Amino acid sequence: MTIIDSPTAIGSGSAATDNFKGERFTADTSPERLSAMASEALAGFSALIQKFGVTYDEYRVLKQWLIEVGEGGEWPLLLDVFVEHEIEDVNSRKFKGTKGSIEGPYYLPGAPELSSPATLPMRPEDRKQTPFIMRGQVTDLEGEPLAGSTIELWHADAEGYYSGFAPHIPDWNLRGTIVTDREGRYELTTIAPAPYQIPTDGPTGQFIEAAGWHPWRPAHLHLRVSAENQHPIITQLYFAGGEWLDSDVASATKPELLLNPHTDDCGRNVVRYDFTLDPLDA
Numbered sequence: 001m002t003i004i005d006s007p008t009a010i011g012s013g014s015a016a017t018d019n020f021k022g023e024r025f026t027a028d029t030s031p032e033r034l035s036a037m038a039s040e041a042l043a044g045f046s047a048l049i050q051k052f053g054v055t056y057d058e059y060r061v062l063k064q065w066l067i068e069v070g071e072g073g074e075w076p077l078l079l080d081v082f083v084e085h086e087i088e089d090v091n092s093r094k095f096k097g098t099k100g101s102i103e104g105p106y107y108l109p110g111a112p113e114l115s116s117p118a119t120l121p122m123r124p125e126d127r128k129q130t131p132f133i134m135r136g137q138v139t140d141l142e143g144e145p146l147a148g149s150t151i152e153l154w155h156a157d158a159e160g161y162y163s164g165f166a167p168h169i170p171d172w173n174l175r176g177t178i179v180t181d182r183e184g185r186y187e188l189t190t191i192a193p194a195p196y197q198i199p200t201d202g203p204t205g206q207f208i209e210a211a212g213w214h215p216w217r218p219a220h221l222h223l224r225v226s227a228e229n230q231h232p233i234i235t236q237l238y239f240a241g242g243e244w245l246d247s248d249v250a251s252a253t254k255p256e257l258l259l260n261p262h263t264d265d266c267g268r269n270v271v272r273y274d275f276t277l278d279p280l281d282a
Ligand SMILES: [Fe+2]
Pocket: 104, 106, 156, 220, 222
C-alpha cells in the first residue's frame, strides 16, 4: 500500500499566500471611489447585523475566524472561491472572444514551454489514467490564426491535487506552456483531472462545514491563453455531464466552457476546443 502525505490546508494555503505575496500590486483608485465602496460595504454589514441581530458571541467567533484565515494563509483561497467570480464577470463583459473564468489560487507562472503537439509532464501513476487529448486553434476575433500564441495549462491530478501546492507531487507535474504552430493550432496530451474539494482542514473548510455547504469543485482545466497584441484569457474548461457542475463551490462554471470529449479508436478521450482572443485595445 502506498501512503501519500495528504497536503494540508495550511501547507497549500501558505504556498498560495507566498506565491501571491511575490508581487506588489497597486490600483489607481481615487479617494472618492474608495470612500464610496467602503461606505457601501460597511452599510451592507450594518444592515446584515441589524437584520439577523448578530450576537456578541457570533461577533467574537467572526474575529477569531478572520484571524485564523490569515494565519492559515487562506485569504487567496477564500477570496478566489467566494469573490473572484464576480470580479471576473464585471471585468469580462466587454470581451467578445472566448469566455473567461476565475484564475484561482493555484496558478504558477513560468511552466515549461512545450511545442505542439505536447504532452504535459506527468508521473508514472498519472500515465495509468486514460489519456486526454485536446486540440484546436487560437485566432483573433476575425478568425485570423495567431501563430506562436501560448496556452498555459494547469490542472489537478486524478486525486484532485496540484503540483507546487501538494508536497508529494513533483514540480510542474500536469503543468505546461504550449506554443501554437504557424496556423495557431495546438494539440496537447494530458489526463482528465478529478473533481476536488477545496481544502477542508483549514478555516475556509470549517466555515463551509459549519454552514452545511459542500466544498466541491467540478473537474476542470485551468488555462491562460496569450498572444501578441491580444488580450490574454484566463479561463477554465469543464466536462459535460460531470459532477458538481450545477453547484460549484466557486460559482465559476459557464455553459460556453463545457467540453464534450469522445473516445477515439485507441480508447483515448479526445476533444476540440478553439480559443478566440480580443485585441489588446478592446
Ligand atoms: Fe482548480
